[in-house]
Amino acid sequence: MLDEQDIMVRIRGMSFEYAGRKIFDNIDLDIPRGKITAIMGPSGTGKTTLLRLIGGQLKPSQGSIQVDGLEVPKLSHHDLYELRKRMGMLFQSGALLSDINVFENVAFPLREHTRLPESMIHDLVLMKLNAVGLRGAGKLMPSELSGGMARRVAMARAITLDPTMIMYDEPFTGQDPISMGILVKLIHSLNHSLGITSIVVSHDVAETATIADYVYLVSGGKVIDEGTPEQLNSSRSEWTTQFMQGQPDGPIPFHYPATDFRDELLGGGQG
Amino acid sequence: MWLIRNMGRRAIHSFQRLGRGNLFLFHTLMGIPQLFLRYRLIVQQLFAVGVMSLTIIVVSAAFTGMVLGLQLFNTLQNFGAEQSIGSVTALTLVRELGPVLTAIFFAGLAGTSLTAEIGLMKATEQLSGMEMMAVDPMRRVIAPRFLAAWVSVPILALIFSAVAILGAYFVAVGLLGLDSSVYWTQMQSYVDWDEDVVNGIIKSVAFGFIAAWIAVFEGHDAIPTSEGVSRATIRTVVHTSLSVLGLDFILTSLMFGG
Numbered sequence: 001m002l003d004e005q006d007i008m009v010r011i012r013g014m015s016f017e018y019a020g021r022k023i024f025d026n027i028d029l030d031i032p033r034g035k036i037t038a039i040m041g042p043s044g045t046g047k048t049t050l051l052r053l054i055g056g057q058l059k060p061s062q063g064s065i066q067v068d069g070l071e072v073p074k075l076s077h078h079d080l081y082e083l084r085k086r087m088g089m090l091f092q093s094g095a096l097l098s099d100i101n102v103f104e105n106v107a108f109p110l111r112e113h114t115r116l117p118e119s120m121i122h123d124l125v126l127m128k129l130n131a132v133g134l135r136g137a138g139k140l141m142p143s144e145l146s147g148g149m150a151r152r153v154a155m156a157r158a159i160t161l162d163p164t165m166i167m168y169d170e171p172f173t174g175q176d177p178i179s180m181g182i183l184v185k186l187i188h189s190l191n192h193s194l195g196i197t198s199i200v201v202s203h204d205v206a207e208t209a210t211i212a213d214y215v216y217l218v219s220g221g222k223v224i225d226e227g228t229p230e231q232l233n234s235s236r237s238e239w240t241t242q243f244m245q246g247q248p249d250g251p252i253p254f255h256y257p258a259t260d261f262r263d264e265l266l267g268g269g270q271g
Numbered sequence: 272m273w274l275i276r277n278m279g280r281r282a283i284h285s286f287q288r289l290g291r292g293n294l295f296l297f298h299t300l301m302g303i304p305q306l307f308l309r310y311r312l313i314v315q316q317l318f319a320v321g322v323m324s325l326t327i328i329v330v331s332a333a334f335t336g337m338v339l340g341l342q343l344f345n346t347l348q349n350f351g352a353e354q355s356i357g358s359v360t361a362l363t364l365v366r367e368l369g370p371v372l373t374a375i376f377f378a379g380l381a382g383t384s385l386t387a388e389i390g391l392m393k394a395t396e397q398l399s400g401m402e403m404m405a406v407d408p409m410r411r412v413i414a415p416r417f418l419a420a421w422v423s424v425p426i427l428a429l430i431f432s433a434v435a436i437l438g439a440y441f442v443a444v445g446l447l448g449l450d451s452s453v454y455w456t457q458m459q460s461y462v463d464w465d466e467d468v469v470n471g472i473i474k475s476v477a478f479g480f481i482a483a484w485i486a487v488f489e490g491h492d493a494i495p496t497s498e499g500v501s502r503a504t505i506r507t508v509v510h511t512s513l514s515v516l517g518l519d520f521i522l523t524s525l526m527f528g529g
Contacts, residue, residue, distance in 0.1 A: 055403055077407075084405035095400030098392075109404045112411070157404075 008033040008165055008197040009054055014063030015221075016046070016053060023049055025221035026063070036191050036198040038212035040205065041219045042243070042252060047201040048092070050218070051167045054199070055089060056080045068164070085113060088158030088166040088196075092173060094150035096142040102129070102153050103138035109160045128156040132186060148179025155186060165197040166190070172204040180204075184211055205244055209233070217243060219252065292488050295413075299487065302407070302414030312415040320381045320416065321423030325430070327380055328373060332431040335372065336438025339363065343439070344447050353443075357454035358461035360439040361432075365462065365471040366527070369432035371519050374478035377424055378511035382486035383504040385416050389490025390500035398491075413491060417483045424479025425472055432471070470526045477522060478515045485511045 009031035016024040023046040031037045039047050052058045053065055056072045065072045070083055096105050106125045110116060116124070129135045132152040142150060151171060158166055168187060172180050188211045191198045202208045209215070209229035217225040217232065217240060225232060225240045232240055242250030258264070306313055339360055347353045389412065392398050398408040436458075443449045462468070486507050493503035 052399075057399065057402060081405040081407065084403055087403065089400070089403040091396045091400055091403075093396050095396040097397055097400075098395065109406070112404070112406045154400075161404075 006033050007031065008068060009199070010064070010066040011054075012064045012066075014053070014065060015061045016049065016058065017061050018049070022221050024053075024060070027218075027221070027223050029216060029223060031197065031199055032214065033197050034191075034195045035213040036187065036200060036211050038200045038202060038208045038215045040202055040208060040215055040217055040243070041224075043203060045219050046221070047203075047218060048169050051089065051169055051199065051201055054167065055084065055087060085161055086164045088161070088163040090151065090154050090158050090166065090168045090171055092170040094142070094147075094154040096145075096150055096153060096157070098142050100141075101138065102134065102140050102142070102145070105142065105153060106138075106157045106160055109157065113161065124160070125156075128160055129153075131159070131190075132156045133182070146179070148175050148182065151175075151179075151183060152186065155183075155190075159190060159194070159196075162194070163196065165199070168198065168200045168202075170202055171200065172202055172207050180207055187211055205246065219243075288492070291492060292484070295488050295491060296484055298409045299413050299417050299484075302410035303418055305410055306414055306418060312411075313419055316415045316419030317423060320385065320419045321426065324377060324381045324423065324427060328376060328427045328431050329434050331372070331376055332434035333438040335368065335431075336360070336364070336435030336440075337442045339368075339435065340439030340442035341447075344443050344449070353449060354453045355457050355461075356439070356443050356449060357456070357458035360443075361436055361458045361462045362467060364432040364435045365467050366474075367471075367519070367523070369435065370428045370471055370475035370478055371515060373428040373431045373475060374424055374482050374515045375512050377420075377427060377479075378482050378486065378508050378515075381420060381423070382482055382507045382511055385420060385486040386490040386493070386504045386507040387500055389413070389416070389487060390493035390495070390503050393491065393493060394495035394497075394500060413487050417487045420483035420486060421476075421479045424482055425475040428475035428478075429472070466526075470522075473526075474519065474522050477518060481514045481518060482511045485514065 007030050009029070011027060011029040013026050013028065014024055015022065015026050039050060041047055049058065053060055054067060054072065056075065059073045067083060068086070070079070072080070072083070075083060096102075097108065100108070103125055106128050107121050110121050110124060114121075125138070126135055129138060132155050134149060134152055134156065137145070137149065137153070142153070145153065171183050171187065175183065184207050187198060187200065190196055191211075200208055200212060209232075212229055215227065215229055215232055216223050219239070225235060225237055227235070232244055235241060235244070239251040241247070242252060340356065343356050343359055344353055347356055347359070389398075392408075392412065398412065401408045401411060440451075440454055444451050444454055489503040489507045489510070490500075493499045
């Protein structure tokens with residue numbers, strides 16, 4: 001059981017509906033401070049939505065979401081933006097501003113939130129870019145970057161304001177093995193060297209399991225299982241086994257719900 | 272039954288959009304005062320939106336003026352009133368064609384560009400990214416574009432009218448042989464500063480407001496897909512054109528209806 005001060009994000013009885021569909025149904029979840037916590041589950045289960053709820057971009061239908069002791073859905077616009085200065089988020093697409101170069105993208109939060117002299121902004125940006133191995137790419141435009149490089153630039157931008165927490169949305173999706181290895185190393189080193197609380201949303205079991213301290217498995221709007229990667233790998237739950245070992249059929253059916261196949265074939269496409 | 276249900280759904284959808292649009296406008300206007308501390312953002316957008324529209328406005332104004340000069344000269348000549356071409360041209364342009372055509376051209380060029388830019392920023396999560404960096408996109412992205420578009424339209428409308436008057440002069444005086452002094456004297460005698468020029472400017476300020484609002488709102492409200500952005504740009508042109516024409520009738524009735 002974690003102490004109150006050891007918890008960075010506390011979610012209690014949280015439900016969220018979108019377009020009449022229940023995405024989360026009364027879930028409880030704790031993200032420990034200074035650790036890497038993975039939220040895993042099949043595609044379309046609302047993992048990214050969970051990050052947006054934690055970041056206050058969406059409001060839950062009911063329940064509580066606390067970040068660093070602050071009740072996010074009840075924060076004023078000003079307080080929410082103050083809290084976000086202490087959060088970083090790495091979007092799946094990188095979300096780099098396409099009309100400015102890599103250097104300016106990383107400098108963007110500094111220019112917006114501080115009045116630091118240009119020489120200091122220059123040095124800070126170079127340090128952040130150096131941390132992700134892209135100090136030499138400062139003059140490139142986002143359109144000239146590979147997917148892996150774009151995510152590393154986004155990572156440099158996410159740590160520019162020295163946040164206490166970073167949320168990674170599917171950081172490994174669509175990456176080649178080398179880029180994936182670099183991203184795994186960066187997430188791990190940022191967490192351990194800076195003590196940043198990290199939330200990694202992913203469905204890449206192998207990579208996530210190598211860095212995560214704790215894993216939540218989410219599906220059908222519920223937390224299905226939780227534990228350390230070792231605990232989940234040796235779990236007897238059919239659902240957990242199917243997900244962790246990538247079995248095509250099991251409690252999560254291979255087929256999307258449909259009418260009877262025979263009836264549909266004999267119906268000849270009518271009705 | 273189906274028809275009534277469909278009409279009801281469309282009506283609800285339209286009112287919801289109107290409500291969203293008004294809330295959006297409120298937040299945009301709230302972001303404007305802070306822009307004066309960051310005037311560079313406005314200057315950048317004035318260049319992108321206003322200066323980049325200048326070529327098409329000048330070229331279309333020149334041709335509009337030349338066609339107007341030609342048509343008016345031929346028509347007025349039938350009544351022996353070709354001397355009044357200067358005043359008729361100026362009144363037509365300053366009161367009506369300048370503000371209306373500028374707003375419609377602006378919607379087609381800069382308006383669609385703003386809609387597509389904001390829509391794509393939404394689709395590529397740039398706006399969400401800003402929010403998570405504690406930068407309010409309404410203040411950083413929307414408000415400067417809105418203000419720049421709003422300010423640009425009246426200035427472009429004045430330039431449009433001025434260039435079109437020169438275009439008509441070129442045809443009437445240069446090609447068809449009207450006396451130059453007659454052209455300018457007539458214009459000076461019959462065009463009133465307050466009633467004609469100021470009312471024309473008021474119109475173009477109103478049209479600029481509408482064009483800017485629709486362009487940024489459609490971009491922000493676009494479904495974040497390629498098809499969604501494409502439809503949003505179409506809506507920008509259609510809604511701006513219809514709104515400007517409708518508003519023009521109302522303003523004309525109020526200003527010149529007697």
